[in-house]
Amino acid sequence: MHEAAGDHSQGVDMEIWDLHCHLNGVPGNTPEARLGRLLEYADRLGIARLCVFMGMEFTYDPSPERLKEENDSVLRAVRAFPNRAFGFVYLNPKHRQASLDELDRCVRDGPMVGVKLWVAEQCSSSDLDPIIERAAALQAIIFQHTWLKIAGNLPGESTPMELAELAIRHPHATLICGHSGGDWERGLRAIRPHRNIYADLAGGDPVAGLTEMAVRELGSERVLYGSDAGGRSFASQLAKVLGADVRDSDRQRILGGNLQRLLRPILAKKGITV
Template sequence: MKPGNKSAYLAEFLRYGRLKNIKIIDAHTHMGSVYGCRLPVSDAEACMKLLDEENIESIWCSAHADLFHIDGDRINGETKALVRKYPARVKGYYAFNPNRKEAYLRGIGEAAENKGFVGLKFLPNYHNSALDGEGYAEALDFADKRGLLVLCHTWGDKPHNSVKEAVGVLKRHKNLVFILGHSAPGDLDGAIAAARAHENAYLDLCDIHRHAGTVEKMVRGVGAERVLFGTDMPWYDPNYCIGSVLGARITDADREKIFYKNAIGILKRIGKI
């Protein structure tokens, strides 16, 4: 049966199996294999082919190996290589691990000075360090001073990166742009309230988009202009997240912001375009 949803973009997707007339920027991705799951598409070449197939213009990325492995001589080496090799398709997040913060702080200038990098990526719970603690303080000060983007993993019921810690950071840092990665599953209402209270905070669809009503709730809560498309590629099929946005009770104008315009706005704000 034909859907009651009259989105022109949904009709296009159902007809062609992809979006053709709207570009997409994926603000939350990784690259490479990782523990836990078989990832049928995970290396850079296969992911670039996927971007072409799904009409995704570019991705903002932090490679798995840079997040989960500390290579003292090659900090963020995988992500740097991706940014060099695919300058039009990949923008990098500089992964910051506070457990070796001296080493990471030595190279943090790259996040600001390299046009191919958009900012910093934090995984506080994975790295067992509180987002609002000592471990991240200098990196956050740096990001704030340089007006960078910070993509931080947030999770409602996990220590170190709940909404409470994110709000602590947002209260102290007004110049950086902060993405609540995953929008704190288990505490989406808290993430929405935090974004509503801080104009430099964005909600991330990554993972959490899949639940019934999530996209609508975000758009109602903060407006479509502060919701970002993110997939965790290569973990998850971009079509699933695209479908979550297409299948939501929002307007096509909202969808354009979520898929593309908001990301462009951030790139302009942080001077990376």
């Protein structure tokens, strides 16, 4: 029997950091207003910090101009709440130089701490290599959306298996498997051998067993809480951790400890103390 497994009877206090939030799907006409609303909901559930990426509306295959526009929205939002939110820069590997320029602008020279890659191009492509190399050099963590859909993925949508290929080429990069592949019973297996890939719990239904399998197969130090708010509910995603039959020490790592550990180097470089 786990210590306090699932009953939370020990009452461990923990600061919750949410890996995976968006401005899309939230009421408000400005980035600042939307992040403010997100934080109101986060406050009600005791979530301390949010990682935010992508703009006011989602774009599958953004042009360089669109990338800059979306990243500007995130910059505005996180600058309005510097003690509550971190930004990840949204990049498109099809536009290599523009992406490297955005990486420099928003992470090297700006306040952002991570990279977001979505569905413009499969992540096994060599187009990603210079982006991953530079992000790793900056100690930015790299969030790659993944899904395994039974009816077929979007044209540029990545799978956890493709992320595994990327991880082999870049063993020193910190890679996050978005949504644990959606079909997490297969996705977690695909990333299991690759120690530099971490599992994001966000964005799917709160199906019982997800967190337990992730902890069992990866170890809790490789599992990260995220919500995918505002399209998803903080509540449904937080429940995946608070309702799981895992040890409280595992829960603490997943809800914030792991993300704090992964971000500590880049935050230190930026002089940010948390």
